[in-house]
Amino acid sequence: MSQPIVVGVDGSEHADRAVDWAATEANLRHRRLHIVHAVENWPYGAPLFAPAETIGLMSRVGRGVLVAVAERVREQWPDLEVSTALVSDDAPHALIEQTAGAFEVVVGHRGVGGFTGLMLGSVGLRMAARCTIPVVIVRGTADERGEVVVGLDLQKDADAILHYAFDAAALNGASLRVMHAWRVSQTLVEAGFAPDRDKAERVEREFLDRLAAAYAPWQAKYPQVDVVPEVVMAHPVTALSDASHAARLVVVGAHTRSWTAPRLGSAAHGAIHHAHCPVAVVPST
Template sequence: MTRTFAPNGIRSGWEAWIQEADRRAHTDHCGRSDTRGGNMSQAIVVGVDGSDYAERAVEWAAAEAILRRHRLHLVHAVESWPYRAPLFAPPQTVDLMARIGRDVLNGAQERARERWPDLEITAALVSDDTAHALRGQSADAFELVLGHRGLGGFAGLMLGTTSLRVAARSTVPVVIVRGEGGRGGDITVGIDLRKDADAILRYAFDTAALQGARLRILHAWRISQTLVEAGFAPDRTKVEGELFDRLVSAAGPWRAKYPQVEVVPEIAVDHPVAALANASHSARLLVVGTHARSWTAPRLGSAAHGTIHHAHCPVAVVPAQ
């Protein structure tokens, strides 16, 4: 079940996002707009390791920093000796790894500055476990951006272990840059109507408004096969109608705050991971949430975990409040 609330037209594609960052950077440079509207003390943090995946993440993060008027902060981690260095490595290995890390950071800075010369960029070379370094450097950030696989990944893995570990425990939104992300224009957010969705809806509406994109709000449900076999199959039309009304109600306060955003509520009869993965084919960004905090950090649920493994576009994982 789908219905559209459309106040205006939209642009499409991840390319439009990058182009909008280029346009804004140009107008800011030419003095036609105020670049100080955002919080430059807050950062968009991105992990870099010299891989093509990280290079795409830096491009995504730089465009995001331009659009949100935040600082771009590059992070490279050098695994601590002796536990992470190769066995029987010569004594100078750690120094060599640090020099390579500085070269990686300098190269990423130069490429970002070449395209966006007025973007404020900082960098940090951290001697620590990669996931721990990224969490520490992004603790006060607006969001953390990662490539879906780094130099240490195997070709058969759909998601690097570092990205998954960080997404599971970060206290700020984590964007995992993967897929094409340019074949369609929607921001798609998946929500669980049984839980508080304000944090994820806030992020999704804000991002859609920022990019001039349509927002697709998706809730997926499945008919219990056990109930069907016991003869208690629900009235699908009635259930979908009730769920749709709840979806519209959950989005209501955010539609009032962001009236410029075109909203498409949708109920899908499918497994949540399958529904979100299918939606990602035509999305520029997929937004999912974590479960409530466990000990000191949020944790991924099965739907979010499956979605970030199988999505065909960048995925933003928003921590629960």
């Protein structure tokens, strides 16, 4: 297929794990793997102010990283088409530039150099918030026998998220856990309006019906995928984090848009930081 899978590298162990995940994905999907390394001019800010020998050294190191990664990928996946790019720019801009026409972009949750650790303000978080294609942050340990977990906000359009989740489950021969988490606000609890057992069960049944209606069209398109619906009375981040312990992938949505770019909601933001397996952030269509 023409749409490649893009992965950012910087020579770190975390980036190597991202490459392994991306290469496995590209091989399964019969897509080209495009490996990107960013050469930043920081702290100089612009090439004009960076010493020529520094720029030259950083470029040579970057080319060495790309060559080493590409060779390792070709040894392990000899039939996989691989391309590389050395980009002189800050890491988020470099990746976004290279993702034009791509299927998805993959980054490690921590790193060195151009691709820094996935903490607040980091490359992975910024990519997930700005990219208009799926972004996979490779963190934790994926259970190769585990299920795909998708968290749904039933008040938002979930078609793009469900499409990605069903496709990932079918691709890996995995079951799909479709989750919705809800909780009573602390204000209502303090005011004495917490639901009793009967009310909680009625709410759960209602949410299960709404979940089934949301994923039914995709279940029809992917009949081979075993779906496990689940409604949890908990904070969405807690529910997704707990489910991620035995999962191969967690899928969340970047629903809100500002101009043309998606923005992360609190559940997606929390999952990126706390999940115990790779997280795919899928923008709504």
